[in-house]
Amino acid sequence: MKVMLMRQEDIEKRLSDVPLFKELSADELAPIIEIAQTRFYKHKMYVFMQDDPLDRVFFIHNGKVKIYKTDFSGKEQIVSVLGPGEMFPHAGFFRKGNFPAHAEVMEDTHLIVIPINKFEEILIAYPELCIKLFKVLGEKIVDLQGRLEAQVLHNTFEQIVLLLIRLCKTNGEKIGGRFRLTTQFTNRELANMIGTSRETVSRTINQLKKKEYILQTEEGDYFIDREGLQTELFI
Amino acid sequence: MKVMLMRQEDIEKRLSDVPLFKELSADELAPIIEIAQTRFYKHKMYVFMQDDPLDRVFFIHNGKVKIYKTDFSGKEQIVSVLGPGEMFPHAGFFRKGNFPAHAEVMEDTHLIVIPINKFEEILIAYPELCIKLFKVLGEKIVDLQGRLEAQVLHNTFEQIVLLLIRLCKTNGEKIGGRFRLTTQFTNRELANMIGTSRETVSRTINQLKKKEYILQTEEGDYFIDREGLQTELFI
DNA sequence: GGAAATATGTGACCTGCATCATAGAAACGG
DNA sequence: CCGTTTCTATGATGCAGGTCACATATTTCC
Numbered sequence: 001m002k003v004m005l006m007r008q009e010d011i012e013k014r015l016s017d018v019p020l021f022k023e024l025s026a027d028e029l030a031p032i033i034e035i036a037q038t039r040f041y042k043h044k045m046y047v048f049m050q051d052d053p054l055d056r057v058f059f060i061h062n063g064k065v066k067i068y069k070t071d072f073s074g075k076e077q078i079v080s081v082l083g084p085g086e087m088f089p090h091a092g093f094f095r096k097g098n099f100p101a102h103a104e105v106m107e108d109t110h111l112i113v114i115p116i117n118k119f120e121e122i123l124i125a126y127p128e129l130c131i132k133l134f135k136v137l138g139e140k141i142v143d144l145q146g147r148l149e150a151q152v153l154h155n156t157f158e159q160i161v162l163l164l165i166r167l168c169k170t171n172g173e174k175i176g177g178r179f180r181l182t183t184q185f186t187n188r189e190l191a192n193m194i195g196t197s198r199e200t201v202s203r204t205i206n207q208l209k210k211k212e213y214i215l216q217t218e219e220g221d222y223f224i225d226r227e228g229l230q231t232e233l234f235i
Numbered sequence: 236m237k238v239m240l241m242r243q244e245d246i247e248k249r250l251s252d253v254p255l256f257k258e259l260s261a262d263e264l265a266p267i268i269e270i271a272q273t274r275f276y277k278h279k280m281y282v283f284m285q286d287d288p289l290d291r292v293f294f295i296h297n298g299k300v301k302i303y304k305t306d307f308s309g310k311e312q313i314v315s316v317l318g319p320g321e322m323f324p325h326a327g328f329f330r331k332g333n334f335p336a337h338a339e340v341m342e343d344t345h346l347i348v349i350p351i352n353k354f355e356e357i358l359i360a361y362p363e364l365c366i367k368l369f370k371v372l373g374e375k376i377v378d379l380q381g382r383l384e385a386q387v388l389h390n391t392f393e394q395i396v397l398l399l400i401r402l403c404k405t406n407g408e409k410i411g412g413r414f415r416l417t418t419q420f421t422n423r424e425l426a427n428m429i430g431t432s433r434e435t436v437s438r439t440i441n442q443l444k445k446k447e448y449i450l451q452t453e454e455g456d457y458f459i460d461r462e463g464l465q466t467e468l469f470i
Numbered sequence: 471g472g473a474a475a476t477a478t479g480t481g482a483c484c485t486g487c488a489t490c491a492t493a494g495a496a497a498c499g500g
Numbered sequence: 501c502c503g504t505t506t507c508t509a510t511g512a513t514g515c516a517g518g519t520c521a522c523a524t525a526t527t528t529c530c
Contacts, residue, residue, distance in 0.1 A: 127362075149304055438517095493509085498504080
């Protein structure tokens with residue numbers, strides 16, 4: 001695997017961009033800089049694959065990473081698409097084990113890599129960091145429980161609406177009254193997030209476009225009326 | 236709400252039964268005992284309801300607690316059924332917010348109650364406790380991701396099989412080659428865990444009984460052949 | 471102990487969506 | 501650049517499983 005190593009002095013700036021490390025003093029940051037590396041991944045490279053030994057944790061400096069699982073028949077579930085500042089995986093601290101999914105880079109990407117055992121030592125030494133990590137993990141748990149609830153309690157149409165609402169939060173930026181999705185997902189990718197078919201996604205999206213809850217630019221970008229979508233859930 | 240307070244000297248013994256606090260020295264345990272209360276809840280009492288302000292965390296000393304969500308139409312999703320030693324909720328640390336679900340006691344139950352802000356102070360002071368909590372949260376995340384994957388990638392029959400396998404781990408005790416479920420779930424409850432109908436659960440369970448993956452005693456207890464069930468997943 | 475509520479079991483029906491099929495557009499790769 | 505892959509769009513078809521109906525335990529609780 002061809003990766004480029006960064007000059008150490010660049011890492012400090014990159015680390016301080018990550019929310020988890022923001023607000024840390026230079027003293028607190030120092031030991032993290034010590035053990036952090038920055039790596040460059042070209043489009044479509046794997047960061048790790050499902051079942052690889054889980055021995056490091058990653059932070060995205062720039063670029064996008066797709067996390068997904070595959071089963072024996074080759075069906076895939078897209079767990080999440082992560083962007084700058086985000087950490088993965090979430091479930092590796094103080095547990096020996098393996099990566100629960102594949103991580104693949106969706107565009108040229110810089111990642112900060114930290115050996116997890118070293119990171120654990122630093123966690124123990126910095127309560128401030130623990131607090132932030134507890135927050136991040138708590139949000140992750142709430143997110144997962146919400147998605148599980150959506151899968152259990154809602155039909156496919158509503159699952160797609162809920163997915164779009166969620167993507168507004170996790171992969172959108174507010175512009176005017178609407179959210180622009182920062183990633184262009186294909187219908188198949190959207191389908192693979194919730195376990196439906198690309199055809200059903202196509203039909204549903206077009207329905208929502210007719211109602212103008214979704215607008216699409218020449219370049220293919222989605223602009224979503226999140227509040228409008230919400231109203232579709234209480235018929 | 237009618238609750239009984241415990242004599243303080245009993246709390247120490249009860250606390251040390253909780254996995255999160257096991258292995259803590261008497262010194263480390265002392266400040267936790269200071270802020271912990273034990274409360275008694277009679278069958279069917281609510282511990283809290285969805286959207287109540289999240290200001291405390293609970294540990295089960297004995298008994299069973301059902302965590303579930305309801306949507307506007309009254310449909311319910313059972314998130315989990317927790318037993319002795321387990322903590323809930325998982326997502327409340329260092330985040331202001333509300334309980335994400337209802338918690339209802341399924342039998343007479345003793346809970347240890349700790350105000351969350353006090354608990355946070357203790358967490359900061361005891362790295363050992365942080366490590367254990369990170370482990371618990373990590374397991375929770377892995378569990379949720381696995382359940383989400385099951386919902387997305389599998390049909391109803393396989394979802395039921397996967398649910399039973401999961402219940403063996405979370406609510407079962409190994410006896411001989413089989414797992415006895417420590418809670419007797421109704422078909423409707425099983426259905427409400429994965430978003431299917433009680434009829435489908437009934438038909439599927441009977442199918443699995445015919446194949447002797449599930450045995451049922453006079454008293455209604457399930458004895459499950461977990462390895463046997465696994466083989467049903469790779470047809 | 472008896473009424474009411476709640477459980478299970480099973481057949482019949484019906485519908486939401488996956489699947490299949492086809493066609494055209496767009497993106498990719500050598 | 502053109503062939504190949506991958507995309508979207510949309511109609512037709514089929515079936516897994518939700519819903520309904522009804523019979524029969526079993527439990528709950530005055």
